[in-house]
Amino acid sequence: DTEVTQTPKHLVMGMTNKKSLKCEQHMGHRAMYWYKQKAKKPPELMFVYSYEKLSINESVPSRFSPECPNSSLLNLHLHALQPEDSALYLCASSPSRGGRAGELFFGEGSRLTVL
Amino acid sequence: DAKTTQPNSMESNEEEPVHLPCNHSTISGTDYIHWYRQLPSQGPEYVIHGLTSNVNNRMASLAIAEDRKSSTLILHRATLRDAAVYYCILRAYSGSARQLTFGSGTQLTVLP
Numbered sequence: 001d002t003e004v005t006q007t008p009k010h011l012v013m014g015m016t017n018k019k020s021l022k023c024e025q026h027m028g029h030r031a032m033y034w035y036k037q038k039a040k041k042p043p044e045l046m047f048v049y050s051y052e053k054l055s056i057n058e059s060v061p062s063r064f065s066p067e068c069p070n071s072s073l074l075n076l077h078l079h080a081l082q083p084e085d086s087a088l089y090l091c092a093s094s095p096s097r098g099g100r101a102g103e104l105f106f107g108e109g110s111r112l113t114v115l
Numbered sequence: 116d117a118k119t120t121q122p123n124s125m126e127s128n129e130e131e132p133v134h135l136p137c138n139h140s141t142i143s144g145t146d147y148i149h150w151y152r153q154l155p156s157q158g159p160e161y162v163i164h165g166l167t168s169n170v171n172n173r174m175a176s177l178a179i180a181e182d183r184k185s186s187t188l189i190l191h192r193a194t195l196r197d198a199a200v201y202y203c204i205l206r207a208y209s210g211s212a213r214q215l216t217f218g219s220g221t222q223l224t225v226l227p
Contacts, residue, residue, distance in 0.1 A: 033214075042202060042217035043159065056214060090158050102147065102206055104215060106158030
């Protein structure tokens with residue numbers, strides 16, 4: 001199993017809603033990532049978890065709240081978002097050891113629209 | 116963080132080789148050079164990576180300059196399915212997790 005699964009694939013929410021994006025992998029990877037990608041732009045790193053601990057937060061606004069409940073799951077909780085937060089949110093994982101250490105495996109992304 | 120510079124776009128004919136260049140003049144001695152590609156409506160996928168020596172795999176070859184300030188991704192026979200945005204990335208080590216910072220990428224168009 002070499003997949004990173006993201007749900008939902010599409011999400012539309014109002015600025016007062018609370019929603020969550022979910023990411024799951026069963027490759028035994030201990031590093032997991034959230035990236036944000038706007039149209040025609042490269043992915044931008046948001047958060048990195050290593051061994052279920054938050055290791056990097058790229059100055060992301062607090063309306064985005066990551067959570068890593070176990071080594072296979074990564075969530076991104078969304079609250080009071082702005083229309084400019086509309087984007088494709090990509091989850092990735094990577095092995096921490098071995099020959100493929102550091103290689104990122106990406107999901108297909110969750111496309112978020114904030115009205 | 117060291118940065119990469121790539122052409123915005125390139126075109127290739129189907130079944131011909133493609134050479135995608137990348138400049139990374141501020142690369143540090145411990146940075147690995149990674150290439151990823153992103154097909155339309157998909158997440159990025161790993162293509163190849165290297166440190167100093169040229170590398171080959173089933174997807175592509177990576178040629179790294181002797182001074183490591185530039186590299187070239189080589190697709191030996193482009194197919195229509197290779198049309199994608201190709202990202203050249205330097206892998207930095209940060210604390211307990213490695214991170215990848217994407218550059219602007221090259222949009223490859225493959226002509227039939």
